[in-house]
Amino acid sequence: MKHVTFYIAATALVTAMTSCKDEKKEMADTAVNEYAAYVDSVSKVDAQAAILNWDEIEATTDYKKQEAESAVAEVADKTAYDTKMSATANQYDAFKVTVETEKQKADAASPKKTLRKSLFGDVEIGDDMNFDWVNKDNIANVYDNFVTTVSNNKDAYSREDWDEIKLLYEALDAHKNTVEKNGLSAKDNTKIAGLKIKFSTLYRLNRIGAKSAENAAAKQE
16 A cells, blocks of 8 residues: 555656646747747837837847746756747847947938037937936036037037037036036036136137028028
8 A cells, every 4th residue: 555655646746747847848938939039020120110119129128038048947958948049149139230230320310419429428318408417526527528529610510500509508507507406516616617608609609600601601502
């Protein structure tokens, strides 16, 4: 009787282990297939359309990849899964290169983005004119770079450029009020005051000059 009981218990254990393995395999199959299917789907999206939803695409891809990796980690034989995961990752990387290349072309073709990049470096300024990244520790340098860049390129700006520059300057200046409340040093405040005067002069003289030059060019056409 003891032998029979042991056999039944052993059989139940083996069945449970097999069931557990099958369940883990099914979870891995599902997660890896969902990851591959998503990447295959988005890779067929036009690059310009993908650019508009790129943050969401990247977030979803990362999530599905992590889910797949976690599921595969629970499976004993990972060979087939690793092969499919690697192929999917390579497919996504190739698509990402295509999208980023198109995005760089679009950015380069946009005078507004090119201008903003020259004034603020690698920080991307959107249409919301958000300057929350500017704080009491870097604001003086931001003003300095802005005014210096404008000064160095003043003769190349069109009226539209000057109008855009003025909008950006006013948005930065409005944010300065918030920064002042957070402990802007007297030294930086004095430096910014001088830069504000310099910018005001640059804008007043060169915005008018740009308009005159464009009017003269128009008459010659």
